Amino acid sequence: MRRVHDRRQGIYTIGIAARLLGLHEHTLRFYEDEGLIQPQRDPKSNRRLYSEQDLQWIQCIRELIHHAGLTAKGIRRLLDLVPCWQIKHCPEEQWRTCAPNLNIPNMAMPADVAVSLTGAEAESKKRVRRRKKRKETKPLEVELIYGVREFDAIMPCMKCVKAERLLRKIAQRLGGKINIIKREVDSPDVERYGIVLTPAIVINGEMVAMGSVPSESELERFIRERLASAG
CATH class of the missing domain: 3.40.30.10 (Glutaredoxin)
Incomplete structure (x- = not known):
């Protein structure tokens, strides 16, 4: 029987993940420090291990920063209120099959929240x-x-x-x-x-x-x- 790959399993080291995404390792560490990404850790070496879902979510972060103009702190604050697909205005057929949000609190919770200033x-x-x-x-x-x-x-x-x-x-x-x-x-x-x-x-x-x-x-x-x- 063919084994199905679990996209949630951490398999990429920080160096490989950075190369696949075209980013610097410092950027991935910065996202982690800001609470936007939580990579798994190798139980023996304690090295960061990124899953395919992690890579997908990091690409979403980049779009929110560079196309929507959000700051890292701004993304974190909004994610405490609404799921990511509401921030990005993703169509329903996309966000229902998109699962990089499993490690981010509140992102899978539908909500209609008005951010008050x-x-x-x-x-x-x-x-x-x-x-x-x-x-x-x-x-x-x-x-x-x-x-x-x-x-x-x-x-x-x-x-x-x-x-x-x-x-x-x-x-x-x-x-x-x-x-x-x-x-x-x-x-x-x-x-x-x-x-x-x-x-x-x-x-x-x-x-x-x-x-x-x-x-x-x-x-x-x-x-x-x-x-x-x-x-």
């Missing part, structure tokens, strides 16, 4: 009101939170590059009325915003975009409205 929004509005009372005359602060972690560095995503290009064009037209501040997504100054998607745009402490890039006209309207209210 109410607390962060309320705090942002308070900061805006305080600035209005002080009648600040300094340039409008526009923070661009960008990047996805790659190995030990933060790399800008395509949407992050687009957002910066639009902001620079608008700043040039407004002639020094805004101050663009770039912050890496892992920066301590960014934690208070609770960002799970990049790029994010924050104007004078108020988040106006997260995970998507507004059109140039819409972004300029946001900025002009806040310039008018600050003046």
Whole structure:
């Protein structure tokens, strides 16, 4: 009788898994440190062993980071709320036969969860009101939170590059009325915003975009409205 291979069985060492995925070993260790992957361990050597399902899930992680703009921490936070197929919008026929989620808690549990940013929004509005009372005359602060972690560095995503290009064009037209501040997504100054998607745009402490890039006209309207209210 032909033996059926168990796709959940760990068979690939970290070096082989990295080569098959086209990644560096540091990246796989980083995903493990972030709680996104839990490879098996060889009982004798304690070496990491990755299964075919692990490799499939790592490919999903890469898509969420590089195409959806999620950070590793953002993926982990969302997985505590919803299964991966809801984040990726996978069709039912795909996620019902996709099983790399067996080692990730809550991922196989269907749920309709709305991620609320109410607390962060309320705090942002308070900061805006305080600035209005002080009648600040300094340039409008526009923070661009960008990047996805790659190995030990933060790399800008395509949407992050687009957002910066639009902001620079608008700043040039407004002639020094805004101050663009770039912050890496892992920066301590960014934690208070609770960002799970990049790029994010924050104007004078108020988040106006997260995970998507507004059109140039819409972004300029946001900025002009806040310039008018600050003046």
